[in-house]
Amino acid sequence: MRLTSVFVAALLVTSAIAGGVTAAPVDAQPAAAHADHAASATAAASGGAALQAGGGATDACEFPVELTDATGTTVTLDERPERIVTVNPSAAQTLWEIGARDRVVGVTQFAAYLDGAGEKTDVSAEGLGVSVEKVVNADPDLVLAPNASADQVADLREQGLTVYHFPAATSVDDIAAKTTTTGRLVGNCEAAAATNEEMAAAVADAEARTADVDRPKALYPLGDGFVAGGDTFIDEIMRVGGVDNVAAEEGDGYPQLSNEVILQTDPELIIVTDPDAPILDEEPYASTTAGVERNYVVLDRNYLNQPAPRSVIETTTALSTAIADRQAQAETNDDGSGADGSETDENGADGNGVDESETEASDGDETGAAAPGFGVVAALLATLAVALRARRN
Secondary structure: OHHHHHHHHHHHHHHHHOOOOOOOOHHHOHHHHHHHHHHHHHHHHHHHHHHHHHHOOHHHOOOOEEEEOOOOOEEEEOOOOOOEEEOOHHHHHHHHHOOOHHHEEEEOHHHOOOOOHHHOEEOEOOOOOEOHHHHHHOOOOEEEEOHHHHHHHHHHHHOOOOEEEOOOOOOHHHHHHHHHHHHHHHOOHHHHHHHHHHHHHHHHHHHHHOOOOOOOEEEOEEEOOEEOOEOOHHHHHHHHHOOEEHHHHOOEOOOEOOHHHHHHHOOOEEEEOOOOOHHHHOOOHHHOHHHHHOOEEEOOHHHHOOOOHHHHHHHHHHHHHHHHHHHHHHHHHHOOOOOOOOEEOOOOOEEOEEEOOOOOOOOOOOOOOOOOOOOHHHHHHHHHHHHHHHHHO
């Protein structure tokens, strides 16, 4: 029974954070995972850093091109790729942003929210990850594999496919570097540079919007005590959006916190992706300041969980706007002009919840954060590690 419950708990994290995770849950030795990703990032620096200089090197966007990826492999493209498969939705989102969607022939099921994705071949496996057979049958010139797909890169290359593997992205700068590299690989350098400029502008606007606010202590729970901690894409979004991530002081990656620790951190605001915010009715969250006062912000689950340009633009704008509105409401109440201190969200529901999402979460998801975007394979390994440890105990 213990094995089953722990296995389910680990799967919660897998589904909630799939799409850009750089660390596994506590029982899967996150420190080692961080070290591996740090090494990958170093290996990829020769391919990505040079492209970042000079605004994306748009003057040299020609073929053939050689770039070194996160595995240390030199990837060579003699011609512009006309058939591209993405094995992670963050890569698909990036291609959509830089105007290369027409050349994408394969995506995973979690990229379904992108306009026109339903017309592409679904290369997802029945479980987690992708089906190597489906990828091969799509006959791609190039396969883009973000860090989530690390364990399948070798299998894909054994089939003779050209695969570029990206390092983990835990910051806006990392996402800009990935966007630049993607643009260079597919020959859309100018569009990639323009996308990065739009993203940088959105970040600057969000930081300016919240420059003078009282930053609330916030938490993004994933279920069963797992949270988004420090050195993650989500932590960066929270910082830019005007809140202080209380979990960042408890660990990097996606640690599992006890009820006692969550109560000690006492977040004033909970970030959710389900407009009903059911997690605020559950302990220990119900007993935190956020739970007692019903303070939460709803963000779009697809964008929040995927480290890609549009994700940064949408989530930092939505979160910073919600925080600025919250500050303005608090100041109004302090002046005595507020009616009862409650807010009204975009759907007209009374309460202190601010709904900034564009899509609702699926039914049955504890936090609404079940739409994967990154870290599927890493989290699966974490699942197995947690389950095996429980079995030994």
